[in-house]
Amino acid sequence: MTHGVPVLRIDLGSDRPAYEQIVGGLRALLVAGEFASGDRLPPVRQLAIDLGVHHNTVAESYRVLEQEGWLDLSRGRGAIVRRRPERKASPAAKQEFSRRLEELAAKAIADGLPRASVAEQLKALAGRLTET
Amino acid sequence: MTHGVPVLRIDLGSDRPAYEQIVGGLRALLVAGEFASGDRLPPVRQLAIDLGVHHNTVAESYRVLEQEGWLDLSRGRGAIVRRRPERKASPAAKQEFSRRLEELAAKAIADGLPRASVAEQLKALAGRLTET
DNA sequence: TCATAATGTATAGTGTCTATGTACAATAGA
DNA sequence: TCTATTGTACATAGACACTATACATTATGA
Structure with a gap:
């Protein structure tokens, strides 16, 4: 029942989509090296409660980050931070x-x-x- | 029939809305002082053709900039750049x-x-x- | 092992946003 | 005045953002 400090905060009043703020915020943390490879991000439902959104909204954000290579997602196990190969800038x-x-x-x-x-x-x- | 250099370019392939790119691009030009007070921006239809969008899309962008105080809009006359009072940052x-x-x-x-x-x-x- | 909890996923529904098509209104200019 | 120019209004189609709800997979512990 670890309910430590929320990893992230977003502005629900903003015109910017919540899922995009979540992606942006988490990506910034990932780039900053705040998570080690193998670390687990909060369950979608937990983060959803912290942020005041639906858990599917968080799930969508996680999927974007998975697509970018930051996360491994799987049911039951959670969202695990992955070692990500550097990419070449276009x-x-x-x-x-x-x-x-x-x-x-x-x-x-x-x-x-x-x-x-x-x-x-x-x-x-x-x-x-x-x-x- | 002045059809000089387009004031602006956007990326139609981007997932970013066209009107938002137009607003962002024009705002950057305005902040940079590229237009003098009293200058006229291209007619919505002209810019729309240059950018490959519908003129109502450009019109929406102009309205946003009018809302921000950059432009005076009126039918027949066009979109005229305005002197804009500095605002205090929140x-x-x-x-x-x-x-x-x-x-x-x-x-x-x-x-x-x-x-x-x-x-x-x-x-x-x-x-x-x-x-x- | 087996039941249960924990966790991400799939699908459908609702409201909003984005862009367009089309018609209209106001101004400028010949 | 007549016509072209220019911004505006409104309706529509499609995509998007968010939610509700049910489901599938994995972990946990009795």
Whole structure:
């Protein structure tokens, strides 16, 4: 009955689909190395309760991550984190990232964040990515 | 009959809604100061043809930008860029940006972009935002 | 072993969103 | 005024997001 700290939080009021927020949040944790290979993610029903959504919504998210190679899913056993082979970036992926990044920053500035503040966050993340 | 360079390009194959890509792309241009107050955006039908979508789809995008204060819309006259009062960033906006940024970077890395490359792009954008 | 709980999966239903087709209304320009 | 230009309104089709419910598989422990 481990009901420790929820792995994740989402914004139900957001116009962004819940399953997408879940995928994005978990992927970020996975990329950050927060889970070791063999670790088990919470059961869909448990995470669903924590987040306030239906368990099928969590299941859908898990399936996306399985598709991406992050998870092994099976009934009865759960969602197990997998060692995932590095993949080679497509040129499209790089361009997509570039575009989305620009749009995201523009949105933040449009929302009133000072450019300096946005730049600061960008540099901070860049630093976190290159350290070690 | 000015049919100069298209203002914008979108990816019709993307799972991202076309109108959202249009909004995001135009907003980025607006934030970058590519349009002066009083400039006219292309008529919905013209841009629709350039992008390969229905004119109502472009119209929906224009309406979003009008809602955000970027445009003045009216029949017969077109979509005119407006001077837009700066707004004060809500705490939620800052947190939202932070979260989205992390997820975006994680997605890029998951797609195979080297962390160094992602960091590079982040720093490059930060530089562009702070110059001048 | 066997019953039961735990866990992911399948399917159907409902409401919303996205994009389009078509017709309409307001403005500009000759 | 007449016509072209431009944004708008509304209906429709299809896809999508989320939920309810039942099912299949695996683990657990008596």
